[in-house]
Amino acid sequence: MEFDRKFLLLCGSEVLVVAAGNLAAALILQVIVLAAFLGDRRGYPVFAAAAILFAAAVYAVGSIALLGLAVALGCGYLALTLYDYRLVRWAAGEP
Amino acid sequence: MIRPTRTTGGIAALALALAVVALPLANPAAALAAGSLALFLFWRAWRFERDLFAAATSLAVNRDVDRTILRQGAAATVRVRVDLVTPPGMEIRVRDIPPAVASGGAPLSLPGKAAAYTIRLMAPGETAFGGVVLLASDAFFTRDLACRRPNAPHLRVFPVGTTENGRGTGAGMGDAEVDRRAALAGQGIRGFRPYRSGDDPGQIDWKVSARRDTYYIRQLTGLEGGTPLIAVDLPPRAGDDPATFARFSMAVCGAVEGAITSRDGCSLLVVAGGEVVRFLPRTLDIREALAALGGLAPLEPRAPLYRAPGPAVLAGRARMNGRGAGPEEKTYLARFASVISAFTKQSPAPFAAAVRAAFGRAEASEVRIYSLLAPGDKSHLIQLAREAKVRGMRVVLRAPAGAGTIPGVDAVEVL
Numbered sequence: 001m002e003f004d005r006k007f008l009l010l011c012g013s014e015v016l017v018v019a020a021g022n023l024a025a026a027l028i029l030q031v032i033v034l035a036a037f038l039g040d041r042r043g044y045p046v047f048a049a050a051a052i053l054f055a056a057a058v059y060a061v062g063s064i065a066l067l068g069l070a071v072a073l074g075c076g077y078l079a080l081t082l083y084d085y086r087l088v089r090w091a092a093g094e095p
Numbered sequence: 096m097i098r099p100t101r102t103t104g105g106i107a108a109l110a111l112a113l114a115v116v117a118l119p120l121a122n123p124a125a126a127l128a129a130g131s132l133a134l135f136l137f138w139r140a141w142r143f144e145r146d147l148f149a150a151a152t153s154l155a156v157n158r159d160v161d162r163t164i165l166r167q168g169a170a171a172t173v174r175v176r177v178d179l180v181t182p183p184g185m186e187i188r189v190r191d192i193p194p195a196v197a198s199g200g201a202p203l204s205l206p207g208k209a210a211a212y213t214i215r216l217m218a219p220g221e222t223a224f225g226g227v228v229l230l231a232s233d234a235f236f237t238r239d240l241a242c243r244r245p246n247a248p249h250l251r252v253f254p255v256g257t258t259e260n261g262r263g264t265g266a267g268m269g270d271a272e273v274d275r276r277a278a279l280a281g282q283g284i285r286g287f288r289p290y291r292s293g294d295d296p297g298q299i300d301w302k303v304s305a306r307r308d309t310y311y312i313r314q315l316t317g318l319e320g321g322t323p324l325i326a327v328d329l330p331p332r333a334g335d336d337p338a339t340f341a342r343f344s345m346a347v348c349g350a351v352e353g354a355i356t357s358r359d360g361c362s363l364l365v366v367a368g369g370e371v372v373r374f375l376p377r378t379l380d381i382r383e384a385l386a387a388l389g390g391l392a393p394l395e396p397r398a399p400l401y402r403a404p405g406p407a408v409l410a411g412r413a414r415m416n417g418r419g420a421g422p423e424e425k426t427y428l429a430r431f432a433s434v435i436s437a438f439t440k441q442s443p444a445p446f447a448a449a450v451r452a453a454f455g456r457a458e459a460s461e462v463r464i465y466s467l468l469a470p471g472d473k474s475h476l477i478q479l480a481r482e483a484k485v486r487g488m489r490v491v492l493r494a495p496a497g498a499g500t501i502p503g504v505d506a507v508e509v510l
Contacts, residue, residue: 010106010109017128019124023124026123026127034131034135047138063117069130080144081096091240091243
């Protein structure tokens with residue numbers, strides 16, 4: 001139930017991010033909101049750097065950058081699947 | 096693969112909604128919000144996998160079994176303690192994996208806490224534990240990872256009826272366990288026939304021979320006809336008695352082992368309610384057969400048949416003739432038969448179709464149904480027996496004493 005409340009707060013914050021209008025303000029708000037959403041922030045700067053890069057792409061080419069991101073995330077998902085496959089093989093004791 | 100939690104599903108839905116807003120309206124802030132949420136989830140997934148790998152590499156299992164050399168069906172107590180480094184934000188629970196031929200499951204436990212459970216090893220030979228399963232979860236993802244490496248100690252199981260030194264029942268004073276005859280025998284006696292030259296003298300039944308004044312030998316259930324098909328009916332969880340199920344598993348393992356060693360293999364069909372759980376056609380490999388039986392446990396039927404008689408019974412009813420009946424009754428029976436025939440053709444009856452296909456692949460002349468005949472719907476067994484009869488197979492039911500029977504079986508043997 002506590003997490004549901006946090007999720008509702010995240011939804012409300014996303015409305016604020018969209019309403020910000022300015023891309024820089026939206027970026028700062030988004031990074032703060034997602035940091036607040038997390039309990040453990042190890043490695044968060046990596047995500048923040050990726051979000052800044054994506055904001056730069058949106059600034060450069062507009063909303064169409066979402067399509068590029070979808071392609072990149074698709075490739076990332078494949079890489080993650082491969083990593084998971086190697087983890088399972090390692091756990092099974094296979095070389 | 097990792098599984099998303101409800102929170103992750105919600106965030107993904109939120110990102111999708113923002114993307115739907117961003118693309119037609121060309122709103123850069125919404126695009127940023129949608130994209131960064133997607134990036135956030137991907138980053139969390141990557142973090143989760145890295146943390147899981149770190150936890151798995153730090154895994155140390157300390158497993159202790161009270162006996163490592165034991166007899167088939169004997170109980171052994173396992174104490175296991177799993178130590179690992181749990182990354183912050185991640186919750187990990189562990190479950191030991193008993194040997195494949197063992198009945199009895201391990202409880203979930205926390206890392207660093209010892210857990211104890213009891214197993215019964217149902218098949219003879221060398222065996223080992225299957226490792227441990229890590230059930231990892233954080234706020235965004237969950238994953239079950241089976242680590243097979245920590246499988247010590249190895250267990251050595253001796254068959255029932257053989258002492259440790261292999262000299263046979265009652266052969267002497269060994270340091271083996273008590274050679275008590277199990278309540279459930281693995282292979283039954285179908286009948287007797289006169290002794291013929293070349294028969295195994297060990298199979299002579301002396302009581303019958305003395306009564307008939309000529310040698311008679313025992314015919315075991317696995318020694319006639321083609322390769323048998325052993326059908327195992329898993330009982331439901333309700334009213335489950337672990338000891339009864341352990342004896343049931345042992346009887347099934349013994350029957351499979353006996354059928355494979357005494358004949359040209361056997362086929363194995365495991366059903367639970369109206370569902371075929373496992374099917375192994377015409378196997379000669381005892382390890383493969385016992386592996387197929389490994390890990391079986393009472394199962395709640397997921398596809399109940401609601402007492403449906405099945406297509407074989409319906410077809411039989413449709414063929415009813417109105418011999419000795421009046422014209423009205425004959426008309427009624429003709430209409431009834433046409434309705435039943437139409438219903439039989441329309442009804443998909445997937446369980447009966449699966450059983451029919453299994454029988455076709457098994458090419459068996461006999462089906463032996465092992466069941467505890469638990470209270471409740473037995474229509475799956477009735478359908479199974481009827482399908483066997485349609486193929487001209489002999490049906491033998493092995494069930495506990497007093498459990499009753501099902502229609503269509505040729506013989507009932509007590510487990």
